[in-house]
Each structure stands twice: as structure tokens, then as C-alpha cells.
Amino acid sequence: MDGAGAGGTRGAGAGAGRPSPVRARPVQGWEALTASERKVARLIAAGHTNRSAADALVVSPHTVNTHLTAVFRKLSVTSRVQLTHVVLARGDAEREAPVGRLR
Template sequence: MTLEEAVGYAQRGRGTRSRPSTGWDSLTPTELDVVRLVSEGLGNKDIAARLFMSHRTVQTHLTHVYSKLAVTSRVALAQEAARHG
């Protein structure tokens, strides 16, 4: 990693937020991938393997998604995803 890349990486969390804080438009690309795989019926360990992350990271993404979409379960998330289409 070059010095310029390292500075860019360190600063990427700073600045104005371009996404809303709730709703479908608030989800990150990775959160959307997790939602898609939950909708396909995969468990956290299978999702983790597909996305090359730990099952704990998948759980963290799901916690954020639940909060952003105001759902409380995988079933509710899958139903919401089907409605959102």
C-alpha cells in the first residue's frame, strides 16, 4: 500500500455521510449482499464462507440491517426483502 493509499484509507470514514441512516437506501453494498443471501435461505456460516468473512461479522451486518430496516428476525427480513424486490 502506498502512502497516498494509506492516507486515503485512514480518511475514508471522515466527511459527510451520503447515505440516509435508515431504510433500504441506508444499506451498504455488503449489507445488501448479506440480505440477499439470507433471502436465499443461507445461514450465517454459509454467508460468511460466500463473502469471505467470519460468521460474527455476518451477525454484525445483520444487527445493523435489522436496525436500519426496523425488523427483528431473519424471516421478517426475508419478507421485507421480497417486498422490496
């Protein structure tokens, strides 16, 4: 591993001891959503149920519900209809959304 740059001394490289710049994610709004939350938001806005969104993303419905709860909080919406309006207003409801069938 030494040849791969994983030498035995920690923090001996350039910038050692200084924290790397990390861009903080906003707390509210679309930019506050993680990639997974955005996928869930787009699927729900497209008419998927939690179960069909879970099938499309190959995760459990509980995971979708967890993401959806975070999406509602971060976007300050209280219903799927309001979420759909937010997603459609962004104009990118189809972009980045995984292909899945509605059931």
C-alpha cells in the same frame, strides 16, 4: 509523483478549501444499507445461515452477524422472516447477490 498530479502544494486545485459535495446516506430503510449489508441481507433472505453466508462472502461469521445486526436496525425488523419479506418486496432478492450454495 509530481507528473501524476501529486504536486507538493496541498489544496491548490480548483475548489480548494471547499468541501466536496457528499451525498449523505439515510439512517433508515434499504437505501441506508451499505453494499456489504445488502449482500448479507439477500443471502439471509435466500435461506443462508450466518456461517454459509460468511463462506459465500469469504468473511467470518462474526462479520456477517455484525452486518446482520445493522441490517435489522436499519430496516426495523426483528427476525429473518421479516427481513425476507422486506427483501422479496423489493423484488431484487437475486440481483447483486453473490452466487453461493445453501448448506
